[in-house]
Amino acid sequence: MSTTNNSYNSDPLVPEVVIQRLPLYVRVLTQFTNAGEDVISSEQLGSMLQMTPAQIRKDLSYFGRFGKQGRGYDIAMLEGQLRAILGLDRTWNAAVIGMGRLGRAVVSYPGFAPEGFNILAAFDSNDDIVGKTISDLKVESISRLTKSVKELEIKIGIVTVPIDQAQGVIDALVEAGIRSILNYAPLSPQVPDGVIVRGIDPVLSLQSMTYYIR
Amino acid sequence: MSTTNNSYNSDPLVPEVVIQRLPLYVRVLTQFTNAGEDVISSEQLGSMLQMTPAQIRKDLSYFGRFGKQGRGYDIAMLEGQLRAILGLDRTWNAAVIGMGRLGRAVVSYPGFAPEGFNILAAFDSNDDIVGKTISDLKVESISRLTKSVKELEIKIGIVTVPIDQAQGVIDALVEAGIRSILNYAPLSPQVPDGVIVRGIDPVLSLQSMTYYIR
């Protein structure tokens, strides 16, 4: 996918792969709530996600005992628990760096805010763009990154600059104290331990699919 | 990730995880070629990608013996071999289904064509959009999907419709003979064995990062 790119694991007690599946569970639970259901079994969850019921039960068992034998899981309760575990029971402030075509698409994407991810700042290195307002965001110079990150309590950096600027921007984000980066640039950046980078790279996803259809 | 979402594995002799890393190697090798280098060691590749040299050597050993002891790998040769293994030594035709905001961003993204992925057709269910030309593509009705997929030899479907239409569109793609789908809709679709789906979902990526910074 795009693709995930990370090596940091703050808590080896819970495998990274498990953490990455929890949002999938949250998503299915939300769908079931909207469909008016109350209770769901690991069997049902598994068939929605094309995975085994045992894996779902094992994943959940890292965090507690959420189900009732003979019945299954209370959907609303489980969704709430998982959201709390993932830190989704609050909002998160993000900044987008790079306001070209991609950055504009990202700030106007309507899928972030409903999930609690608020893009509060936009940055660019190009003086022709700095100062303009795009999707209600006043574009700032990258030199103001550290200042704005502090003032706005930004915890997530979204990198949408061209590839040749990406490592520099990521260095600047790390310098500014950001520990979570969503990277749209097609490279694997170097980051210190403790900083998590997830890559969004459709080309990489396509390039591994072709192996199976070639 | 974005995020990857797949369960099909046509050749269990080579683990899926290995296949997914090969495009990363290709990308780094391309960078090194552009930087004028001739030879690279597993140590160097590993430090670029923040992974162990042993893993890289083991991954490559599934496909052959590409290196020279005491020296490393010839960059151009290794890149060529990996591209051939992945099926990247040819072009691939793709169709985008859903020409709203996201679909327009995808067809105008300049990163696909240089890597050999050509978007040759665009579809939408909305009659107000069908017939319009967007980025040189005449938008067709979804009812023409099967016909156009055959005529244009399209092998990859890129799904950018709203969530409530996504499963239906994916069913139609499978029906039309497509076995590789890049899915931008935020759901885990049901697909038969033999069809590969990779999901591009920035929200899912963010939702697992917050666990580590909460």
Added chain:
DNA sequence: GTTTGTGAAGGATTTCACAGCA
């Protein structure tokens, strides 16, 4: 009867460590 939670088993992946070659 149904379904969870979980040790134990099994399988997959990564890392080690070193023989062999340039």
Added chain:
DNA sequence: TGCTGTGAAATCCTTCACAAAC
């Protein structure tokens, strides 16, 4: 000497299978 290729060891992850709970 330097670095690959690879069996063997170690680690990690998934699945099994069943006692316990409803």
